[in-house]
Amino acid sequence: MAEHRTPLTQWHTDRGAKMATFAGWLMPIQYEGILAEHKHTRGHASLFDICHMGEFRIQGPGSDAALSRAASHNLATLATGRCQYGFLLNTAGNVLDDCIIYRFGEEDFMVVVNAARTANDFAVLRERLPHTVSLEDISETTAKIDLQGPKSIHALENALKENFHDLPYFAFRKTTFNVAPLLVSRTGYTGELGVELYCAAHNALPLWETLLADSRVKPGGLGARDTLRLEAGLPLYGHELDETHNPTEAGMERMLTSEADYVGREGARTLRECLVPLRVEGRRAARNGDIVALQNGAGVGRVTSGSFAPSCDCVIALAWVKATHASEQNFIIRAARNKLQARRTDIPFYKDGTARAKLT
Amino acid sequence: MPINPAELLYSDTHEWLRVEGQEAVVGITRFAQDALGDITYVELPDIGSAFQAGQTFGSVESVKAASDLVAPADGTVTAVNTALEDAPELLNTSPYGKGWIARIELTAKPDTLMDAAGYDVFCATEK
Structure with missing residues (x-):
């Protein structure tokens, strides 16, 4: 099966981005480097091609x-x-x-x-x-571009000549770009102030280039997006969320406020395993699939995501741990090359994110 | 563009070797560091440890990947670049200079390595 391409795939390859297939889509993993793009997002603003989402x-x-x-x-x-x-x-x-x-x-x-x-x-x-x-x-005809970082709103306002300071967190507004519809949503996946932009596929490249014309904005790849979301403690489907775990186990019980009789409501609060945030000692990363054990060596879980966290300057991980052992403070992670010591911490790992900043 | 220095020898696992008499300096190539991306950790060998060509003598980790370091020649480690412990990014910024990994005393003449021209061709086939 041929890889799907976004309206921006050519732009990425023309700029020498490292490309890889993600969920069947040929996507940019990095341009300049994951660490540089990560830090640029935390300090300024980055633009992410997210057209693969449905x-x-x-x-x-x-x-x-x-x-x-x-x-x-x-x-x-x-x-x-x-x-x-x-x-x-x-x-x-x-x-x-x-x-x-x-x-x-x-x-x-x-x-x-x-x-x-x-x-x-x-x-x-x-x-x-x-x-x-x-x-x-409407996935095929809809492009999605994320602009994320503390300077994102200013950069967007500069590009569109429109005020967005009045847009609260998890609110959106329909406007226009190039006389075509543009949806601006004050949401994101980095833990920073930002917007997710939805427009017609043919408008994606002009919008992308207009936003990048602002010197505060640089392109960011899926590599940085992943380290940013992990530091923010945000789950990634297939890692922290799957068909064998419910939202409560993933630490999302607070989202279950609906009183409607929705599918799965009854089982959504059963606790078999808990997603535990871990601070790993040393510079060596724990990786997806590594076994999590107690100090006595008994296996009680497995790592779902792990990485060196650029803004925390340490290694962090999320792991499924049996509910009966989820309140333990110290764990051993059996990584590919040696055993790592890990200590329970809390999320977000990175505390200084600007995502919820009040602008008015 | 002279990517890989002409005076070095290269392995098919992307380590380089600079022979200096009975000793040699070992590192990873520009191609290797580029494939790994931002390097965040280097596991250095112990001084005094002996390796044969092809054996694992350490490892490197980047944000996205981890990889073994494979000894490009038979030898005994006489020095390691401890600067990499605090600045693993030297492997990215200076793979043939400040990012050297270890100095070894050669116990056999390296005979399976490529010269720079051969390695350039090899990298082209690795994509």
Whole structure:
């Protein structure tokens, strides 16, 4: 199967980005280097090509009630112009995908899903929504570009000549760029102040180049995106979220506020394993799949993500640990080349993120 | 563009060797550091330890990957670049200079290594 290309793939390869296939898409991993791009995002602003993610439009009479039963999101508290993070669960209450739902109107929504899960999510939603509700996969025609970092709002305002200081966290607004629709959402996946931008695929390159014309903005690859999200303690589907763990185990119980009878609601709070944040001693990284053990050597879990954390200047990891041992403070990680000592910490690993900054 | 210095010898696992009489200095190549990306940790061999060509004598880790260091020749370690403990990024910024890894006393003449021209061709085939 040929790799999918985004409207920006050519731009990335022309600039010598290191490219790799991610969820079937040929994506930029790094331009200048992961550490430099990571630090630029924390200090200034970076632009990320996120066109691989999937977008669905759900609308029509009954869509509010039907979507409330299909996903864990609390649509009763979701106002028009706001978006919310939540989960698509299987009947056992485990996670089929994590996604953001945007409310465009009373009975009009956009759902943004992970690239690798798009086809499955669409099939699940089609099955759960009555046929009177329209479900459209708009991924192909929708481009997604993330602008993230403490300077992101200023750079966006400079590029669009429009004020966005009034846009609160997890709110969005429709505007225009190049006389075509542009959706600006005050959300992101780095722990920094920023926006996720949605536009027509053909408008992606002009928007990308306009934003990069600001000297504060540099392109960032998926490598930096991953170290940024890990430092912010944000889960990545396939690592911290999967079909054998529920949102409570992943530390997301606070998101389960919906009173609707949604699929998986009953099992969503069962606790078998807990996602535990760890600070690893030394400079050697723990990696996905490494066994987590107690001091006596008994295996009690496994690492889901681990990396040197550039802004914390230490090694951090997330791991599934049996619920019965999740409150232990000290663990041993059996890494590929030796044993590492790890100590329980809390998330976010990086405490100085600007994501929730109040701008007005 | 002279990427790989002409005076060095190269292994197919992307280490370099600079022979200086009975001793030699070992490092990883520009190609290797570029493939690994930002290097965050270097495991150095112990001074006095002996290795045969092809044996693992240490390891390097980057943000995204980890890789063994493979001895390019038979020898005994006489010195290691301890600067790498605090500044592993020297492997990225100066792979043939300040990013040297170890000095070894050769116990056999290296005979399986490539010259720079051969290594340039080898890298081209590695993509």
